Amino acid sequence: xxxxxxxxxxxxxxxxxxxxxxxxxxxxxxxxxxxxxxxxxxxxxxxxxxxxxxxxxxxxxxxxxxxxxxxxxxxxxxxxxxxxxxxxxxxxxxxxxxxxxxxxxxxxxxxxxxxxxxxxxxxxxxxxxxxxxxxxxxxxxxxxxxxxxxxxxxxxxxxxxxxxxxxxxxxxxxxx
Amino acid sequence: xxxxxxxxxxxxxxxxxxxxxxxxxxxxxxxxxxxxxxxxxxxxxxxxxxxxxxxxxxxxxxxxxxxxxxxxxxxxxxxxxxxxxxxxxxxxxxxxxxxxxxxxxxxxx
Numbered sequence: 001x002x003x004x005x006x007x008x009x010x011x012x013x014x015x016x017x018x019x020x021x022x023x024x025x026x027x028x029x030x031x032x033x034x035x036x037x038x039x040x041x042x043x044x045x046x047x048x049x050x051x052x053x054x055x056x057x058x059x060x061x062x063x064x065x066x067x068x069x070x071x072x073x074x075x076x077x078x079x080x081x082x083x084x085x086x087x088x089x090x091x092x093x094x095x096x097x098x099x100x101x102x103x104x105x106x107x108x109x110x111x112x113x114x115x116x117x118x119x120x121x122x123x124x125x126x127x128x129x130x131x132x133x134x135x136x137x138x139x140x141x142x143x144x145x146x147x148x149x150x151x152x153x154x155x156x157x158x159x160x161x162x163x164x165x166x167x168x169x170x171x172x173x174x175x176x
Numbered sequence: 177x178x179x180x181x182x183x184x185x186x187x188x189x190x191x192x193x194x195x196x197x198x199x200x201x202x203x204x205x206x207x208x209x210x211x212x213x214x215x216x217x218x219x220x221x222x223x224x225x226x227x228x229x230x231x232x233x234x235x236x237x238x239x240x241x242x243x244x245x246x247x248x249x250x251x252x253x254x255x256x257x258x259x260x261x262x263x264x265x266x267x268x269x270x271x272x273x274x275x276x277x278x279x280x281x282x283x284x285x
Contacts, residue, residue, distance in 0.1 A: 043189075043253040043263035077250065138262055171251045172186045 002111035002130065005164050009033065009125035012106045014069065014099035017086040022067060022097045024125065031063035032155040034148070035119040037112040037173065039070040040088045041079035044170035045115045047137045049092065052116070055133075055149060056095045062156050066096040071107035072115070072174040080174070107173055117168040118148055122155050131166030177206070177235060182213045184221075184229035187251040189264035193230040200270045221248050228252030230264065232273075239273045240265065 003010065013023045027033050036052065038045045056066050074081035082100045089098040101107055110119060120129040129151035134143045151161035181197065183190035194210070201207055215226045227245035229252055231238060240254060254265045257272075265273070 041250065041253070043251050043261055046253065046261040047263065076248065078246070138264075138266075169188055174250075 002113070003109075003119060003127060005127050005130060007127045009035070009121045009127070010106075010109050012101075012109075014101055014106065015082075016097040016099050017082070017089040017094075018097070020097070022099055024067065024121075027065045027067075029063065030065045031123050032059070032065075032152050033121045033125065034064070034066040034152075035110065035121070036066055036068045036116055037071060037107055037110070037114070037119075038068050038116040039072045039077070039080045039171070039173075040084055041072070041077050042115045042171035044137050048116050048133050051133055051140060053092065053095060055152065058149075059152055059156070060095065064152055064156070067099060068094070068096055069099045069101050069106060070115075071101035071104045071112065073104070073176045075176070076174045104173075104176060113173055114168040114170040115173060116170055120148065120151050120155070120161070128155060129161045129164055130168075132168050132170075135166075137169060177208050178233075179208055179210045180213055180233040180236075181210050182215055182224060182226055182229070182231040182233065184215050184226075184249050184251075186249070187229035187263070189251065190230040193232075193264040196265070196267045197232060197270055200267055200274065203271075204274070215249065218249060232265075232270075234274070234277050237277070239270070239277065 009024050011024060013021055016022050024033060052066065070080055070085055072080040085098055085100055116133060118131060118133060119127055122128045131147060133148045135145040136143045147166050154161040181194055215221050215224060225247050227247055228250045231252060251263050254262050256262055
């Protein structure tokens with residue numbers, strides 16, 4: 001079952017593609033913290049990738065941090081191996097950590113099912129938005145509802161995001 | 177002409193892709209039947225050489241052939257002429273691919 005809105009952030013510690021280990025506790029000062037389940041191979045994840053990068057760049061100075069996690073089983077999808085995650089994060093110069101959830105325990109704990117799927121927490125690490133980045137994976141220019149961007153702006157302004165839950169659209173997480 | 181539409185239910189782009197394919201075929205005034213093939217298992221994906229959902233085949237040939245494509249139950253990656261990545265081909269991509277398969281397609285408004 002997916003993590004319910006207004007739940008507290010679930011702690012984890014995962015290896016990143018840059019050789020460091022990351023935990024949400026490192027971002028106690030963040031005004032908004034996004035845990036984003038994604039991966040290399042999925043066309044939806046690829047289609048939204050540049051928009052997530054832009055989100056991080058646009059809001060980094062406002063104290064917003066995204067943590068991207070791939071939980072896919074590389075035995076099923078070789079493109080999602082840790083080595084290929086390292087390659088992808090370098091190629092795209094990711095401005096956020098890209099973490100490997102090899103055991104898939106983090107994805108299961110959050111109840112994530114799709115890539116991409118966003119869990120956005122406020123400064124107190126309370127879940128305030130869950131779901132899709134926006135309403136058009138095909139064409140960034142045709143987006144009419146910037147769900148994640150609007151939710152981040154709301155949190156920075158001290159408001160509750162609205163809407164709070166938009167069904168994620170994407171590939172299924174590839175379980176072992 | 178035999179047209180097959182292979183899809184995996186868990187990948188959400190198949191409904192829209194089938195609608196686009198049917199629209200483009202209708203424009204051609206050929207409007208041949210499209211056989212829908214629901215790929216449900218890994219074994220089925222392997223036996224059908226299914227490179228991901230959705231996949232369109234004309235007389236057995238992939239409408240968007242990619243060499244060494246992996247097979248399995250996953251969403252398929254398509255590349256737009258502009259270099260973008262998308263889970264489903266646009267109508268223009270389908271028209272162009274059909275034309276490349278020597279099928280006369282009348283471009284619709």
